[in-house]
Amino acid sequence: MTRKIYNIYRSEAASFDEALDELLAATIGADEQVVRIVLFGAPKDNEEYATQRAAIEERCKEHFGSHSPMVAYVAQAPLRCTLAAEVTAVPREQAEKIRWHEDYITLDGEVLSAGIYAPLDKNIAEQAEQIFARVAEILKAEGVTTADIVRQWNYIERITHMASEGQHYQLFNDARSRFYDDCSWANGYPAATGIGTQAGGVTVLFDAVQGSEECSVAVDNPLQVSAHAYSQQVLINNTEAHKTTPKFERARHMQGEESSVYISGTAAIRGEESCREDAVGQTRLTMENIDYLISVENLTKSGVENPAKMGYASLRAYLKHQKDLTAVVEWMERNYPTVDVLYLWADICREELLIEIEGIAKQIN
Numbered sequence: 001m002t003r004k005i006y007n008i009y010r011s012e013a014a015s016f017d018e019a020l021d022e023l024l025a026a027t028i029g030a031d032e033q034v035v036r037i038v039l040f041g042a043p044k045d046n047e048e049y050a051t052q053r054a055a056i057e058e059r060c061k062e063h064f065g066s067h068s069p070m071v072a073y074v075a076q077a078p079l080r081c082t083l084a085a086e087v088t089a090v091p092r093e094q095a096e097k098i099r100w101h102e103d104y105i106t107l108d109g110e111v112l113s114a115g116i117y118a119p120l121d122k123n124i125a126e127q128a129e130q131i132f133a134r135v136a137e138i139l140k141a142e143g144v145t146t147a148d149i150v151r152q153w154n155y156i157e158r159i160t161h162m163a164s165e166g167q168h169y170q171l172f173n174d175a176r177s178r179f180y181d182d183c184s185w186a187n188g189y190p191a192a193t194g195i196g197t198q199a200g201g202v203t204v205l206f207d208a209v210q211g212s213e214e215c216s217v218a219v220d221n222p223l224q225v226s227a228h229a230y231s232q233q234v235l236i237n238n239t240e241a242h243k244t245t246p247k248f249e250r251a252r253h254m255q256g257e258e259s260s261v262y263i264s265g266t267a268a269i270r271g272e273e274s275c276r277e278d279a280v281g282q283t284r285l286t287m288e289n290i291d292y293l294i295s296v297e298n299l300t301k302s303g304v305e306n307p308a309k310m311g312y313a314s315l316r317a318y319l320k321h322q323k324d325l326t327a328v329v330e331w332m333e334r335n336y337p338t339v340d341v342l343y344l345w346a347d348i349c350r351e352e353l354l355i356e357i358e359g360i361a362k363q364i365n
Helices: 017-027 046-067 094-095 126-143 166-182 278-293 296-301 322-335
Strands: 006-012 032-040 068-075 081-089 103-105 110-113 149-155 191-197 202-209 216-219 251-254 260-266 310-317 341-345 354-361
Touching: 006 017, 006 149, 006 310, 017 046, 017 081, 032 046, 032 094, 032 103, 046 202, 068 202, 081 094, 081 341, 110 126, 126 149, 126 166, 126 202, 149 166, 149 251, 191 202, 260 278, 260 310, 278 296, 278 322, 278 341, 278 354, 310 322
Parallel strands: 032 068, 149 191, 191 260, 310 341
Antiparallel strands: 006 081, 032 081, 103 110, 110 202, 149 202, 216 251, 251 260, 260 354, 310 354
């Protein structure tokens, strides 16, 4: 895999337009080629979300020209700024290898998508089906299999909402399971996050690597039951239909120019049961889960050969309640003072969970 550079940018400008211009100006780096920008904002409803998303896409084209990076807009309010951007870049010398498409790029056998969306007037199940149909088209066009997806981000509006046809998250999981049914997943599922948004329907982003079994290893965590092995008791729906499980691994180790670990959305769960402490207690337990997940000991147990020691490149922390921000930030800064953490307001897939954390770890040289 090509070496990636990950940066988080924040703007405290008063207006959305001013914040967007400030963030885009900050992304220019002489030695880096920006390939993806994921922006996080706080639209008041789906109408404003659609307007802001269109503005982001247009301004990126104006700013970057023909090689505009892949873009996604996620309706999760940043908790310490007006607008935030998580930016993925590659070394400038790799730019000539990139092949640019409408909603994805390819680079040395890798496929990185933009935000894949569906019309907001469809229900969650219909949006998910349409989105996965587009993902399938992209993979087929590039000769990449579904099982080559190594990382997936799944954003679901009002994730725990009970619609007449079912819970939003369960509807999404059922659509994902149907999409994944076309292969055996002998090398394990992708690392993934399934998290709520305030607007925007369903959005999916993914990274895939052709021949992923040669460079990627699924990483389990013995402290937690694998999500794809959850029992029916911890899955929630308001219909009698069988509830399919969330199809993802706790992490994936990637070998390339430098080793890295995609850390799936992780919460204060031991076994398959939620911890019911306060937000700080859940943060502590969540980070204990992640620290062990990326440890040399656990990577070795998962089958990674001679794993390097890993350190956090960046983390996202999703908080269910904005009132918990100060206490969580104080705990994180006391215990992980050098890690750049993006704090976002988002609903989480279980009502009792107050925080979820995901991120990327890279080898420490």
